[in-house]
Amino acid sequence: MGRLEGKSVVITGAGSGIGRAASRLFAKEGARLIAVDRSDSVQETAKLVSDSGGTIEAMMLDAGSEKDVQACIGRALKKYGRLDAIWANAGISGGLVPLADQTVEHWQEILRINLIGPFLAIKHSIPHMIAQKSGSIVCTASVAGLKSGASGHPYAASKAGVISLVQTTAYSLSGTGVRINAVCPGLIETGMTKPIFDNAKARGTDHKIGQLNPLKRPGQPHELAAAGLFLASDESSYVNGQALPVDGGLTASMPYAGKPV
Numbered sequence: 001m002g003r004l005e006g007k008s009v010v011i012t013g014a015g016s017g018i019g020r021a022a023s024r025l026f027a028k029e030g031a032r033l034i035a036v037d038r039s040d041s042v043q044e045t046a047k048l049v050s051d052s053g054g055t056i057e058a059m060m061l062d063a064g065s066e067k068d069v070q071a072c073i074g075r076a077l078k079k080y081g082r083l084d085a086i087w088a089n090a091g092i093s094g095g096l097v098p099l100a101d102q103t104v105e106h107w108q109e110i111l112r113i114n115l116i117g118p119f120l121a122i123k124h125s126i127p128h129m130i131a132q133k134s135g136s137i138v139c140t141a142s143v144a145g146l147k148s149g150a151s152g153h154p155y156a157a158s159k160a161g162v163i164s165l166v167q168t169t170a171y172s173l174s175g176t177g178v179r180i181n182a183v184c185p186g187l188i189e190t191g192m193t194k195p196i197f198d199n200a201k202a203r204g205t206d207h208k209i210g211q212l213n214p215l216k217r218p219g220q221p222h223e224l225a226a227a228g229l230f231l232a233s234d235e236s237s238y239v240n241g242q243a244l245p246v247d248g249g250l251t252a253s254m255p256y257a258g259k260p261v
């Protein structure tokens with residue numbers, strides 16, 4: 001038996017990075033998937049999964065659009081008859097724009113995808129999960145939502161908002177049997193961080209990436225997928241309202257110089 005055997009799961013941002021790794025792992029663990037991305041790379045994710053014998057349907061949708069979120073949840077219900085878990089994972093970084101140059105439109109787009117997207121996933125999945133008296137919602141936040149220094153302002157604010165949304169929603173779902181948690185990735189090698197890795201490789205400094213965390217390396221998408229699997233599955237049945245850093249220990253320590261004793 002897989003750890004998500006027969007469960008109906010929606011994953012957004014499934015065309016790349018963490019979402020693709022999660023799609024592959026969840027399917028391997030028996031989940032039946034609706035994989036969502038606004039990029040057609042989600043079709044490649046679906047092919048990788050189905051070629052390995054997994055059950056998946058790809059949908060090219062915008063995770064920050066209410067009608068698109070309704071469409072993918074509706075599809076999971078129609079195709080698989082229920083909705084056991086949703087991972088609101090799609091996100092954009094928005095880059096590092098100096099504060100004085102940031103526009104309202106720049107902020108609005110980052111908040112629309114990174115924060116309103118998870119809100120919509122929650123809003124449209126909970127009626128079905130409450131009726132089932134079970135369900136697990138996972139949202140991708142970031143270490144940037146816990147501390148400063150990891151991103152630009154709107155991205156950090158959006159991810160802090162996701163953590164607050166998760167905590168507030170866990171409280172408002174009291175007594176329903178539906179759980180919600182966030183994962184807070186540190187620096188993970190994905191499409192989003194490709195420029196960081198490419199630039200470091202070009203300068204010959206790639207060995208320095210991730211040196212601020214006690215594991216002294218960046219994370220890989222499959223390590224986030226594993227955390228999401230735990231939170232989506234019944235193995236985390238008493239974990240609720242939490243923001244789980246998956247960051248090599250970055251947020252557990254003050255930055256230090258030199259070798260620790």
Ligand SMILES: NC(=O)c1ccc[n+]([C@@H]2O[C@H](COP(=O)([O-])OP(=O)(O)OC[C@H]3O[C@@H](n4cnc5c(N)ncnc54)[C@H](O)[C@@H]3O)[C@@H](O)[C@H]2O)c1
Nearest residue numbers: 013015016017018038062063090091142187188190191192
């Ligand atoms: N990579 C990191 O270091 C890191 C760190 C902290 C948090 N995160 C978060 O992890 C999540 C996944 O990112 P990733 O690192 O795998 O990056 P990624 O760029 O490899 O994947 C993100 C995917 O989301 C999709 N996407 C973006 N906006 C969308 C929208 N409106 N609708 C549908 N799909 C959309 C992209 O097309 C892409 O396929 C994001 O929420 C990101 O903020 C990443």
